[in-house]
Amino acid sequence: MLLSPTQARQLLLHAFEQRYAILAINADSHAAVTDCLEAARQADAPVIIETSLWQIKGHSYGLGDPVLGVARYLADLMVLANSERYRQVPVVYHTDHIKGPETMRILQAAIQGIPAGLHEQSLKLFASTVSLDASDMSEEENIDTVLKLCQLAEAAGVDVTLEMESAVDDRITPAEETEKLIGSVEALYPGKIALWAPGVGTQHGFTSDDGYSGFQTKTIEDNIQLLQKITGRNIGIALHGSTGLPNEKLQAASQCGVTKVNWSSESLYLRNTAAQAYFRDNAAKFERQHKEWKNSVMDNGLSAHIAQSYVPKVVERMHTLGAEGQASQFIASLELMETLG
Numbered sequence: 001m002l003l004s005p006t007q008a009r010q011l012l013l014h015a016f017e018q019r020y021a022i023l024a025i026n027a028d029s030h031a032a033v034t035d036c037l038e039a040a041r042q043a044d045a046p047v048i049i050e051t052s053l054w055q056i057k058g059h060s061y062g063l064g065d066p067v068l069g070v071a072r073y074l075a076d077l078m079v080l081a082n083s084e085r086y087r088q089v090p091v092v093y094h095t096d097h098i099k100g101p102e103t104m105r106i107l108q109a110a111i112q113g114i115p116a117g118l119h120e121q122s123l124k125l126f127a128s129t130v131s132l133d134a135s136d137m138s139e140e141e142n143i144d145t146v147l148k149l150c151q152l153a154e155a156a157g158v159d160v161t162l163e164m165e166s167a168v169d170d171r172i173t174p175a176e177e178t179e180k181l182i183g184s185v186e187a188l189y190p191g192k193i194a195l196w197a198p199g200v201g202t203q204h205g206f207t208s209d210d211g212y213s214g215f216q217t218k219t220i221e222d223n224i225q226l227l228q229k230i231t232g233r234n235i236g237i238a239l240h241g242s243t244g245l246p247n248e249k250l251q252a253a254s255q256c257g258v259t260k261v262n263w264s265s266e267s268l269y270l271r272n273t274a275a276q277a278y279f280r281d282n283a284a285k286f287e288r289q290h291k292e293w294k295n296s297v298m299d300n301g302l303s304a305h306i307a308q309s310y311v312p313k314v315v316e317r318m319h320t321l322g323a324e325g326q327a328s329q330f331i332a333s334l335e336l337m338e339t340l341g
């Protein structure tokens with residue numbers, strides 16, 4: 001099921017309390033989204049599909065128009081996640097690394113809802129959780145922008161669940177910065193931040209030669225304590241730049257307060273190597289005289305081939321994060337909460 005902002009916040013709290021992390025994948029095609037949901041179903045794990053600017057403007061979704069891209073992601077996820085096959089999988093749609101002049105237009109649409117409809121019916125498509133890329137922003141700009149997002153939600157009478165970030169690459173965010181950023185938002189809009197993304201010694205891309213020797217679980221624990229002090233609540237950590245972080249560190253991180261692990265570079269790499277092998281190994285079948293030509297050149301041929309090796313890798317990573325079996329646990333707790341009102 002595709003989660004609302006309120007349900008997404010409950011899921012993140014569930015992950016914090018049960019000491020696991022949810023895999024957040026920058027799935028960049030319809031086939032990749034299908035594979036991620038299938039992996040989540042097999043692992044009985046919740047999953048986050050997250051989209052950066054390059055994805056929502058990309059060919060398979062927005063074709064240059066980022067708001068159209070968000071709408072297509074949401075429409076696809078709504079249908080897929082609410083289908084019989086995936087109804088028991090909690091699915092979060094998250095806007096990740098939104099930056100540049102279009103930031104407010106995109107996030108306003110994601111928060112207030114993008115009108116969509118069929119025949120006489122109308123509905124609005126909402127993101128589950130949102131974040132923006134603060135890497136080029138001053139602390140003041142970051143705070144102002146996040147406050148504006150809260151105002152937009154308030155003006156539309158809708159809930160919003162936020163991931164707030166500091167610049168994350170190759171640094172450890174100082175405590176004073178965390179206090180200022182989180183404290184400023186929490187003072188005016190308490191309870192809306194459900195994830196904090198500080199620099200914890202990792203970096204985006206294939207940048208680690210040493211498995212990130214600077215990454216320590218102590219940094220995570222210090223952040224959790226600090227967030228408790230600032231907000232009086234449990235807020236989990238979003239880990240950016242997880243590619244190259246050894247499994248034992250990922251496992252330890254998810255047991256001490258990391259609740260969202262972003263995964264992009266390695267995921268793309270797994271898919272591209274599978275595609276490379278498909279085209280290499282099936283070259284003869286791409287000749288139009290070949291009797292298997294049609295089956296080989298249809299999207300289904302390539303996509304099904306990639307899924308064969310990709311889905312088990314996603315399942316494996318969900319296991320590493322301790323998320324297996326947590327989908328049904330969360331759905332049961334959600335049903336209980338709804339029964340109790």
Ligand SMILES: [Zn+2]
Binds near residue numbers: 262
């Ligand atoms: Zn990131």
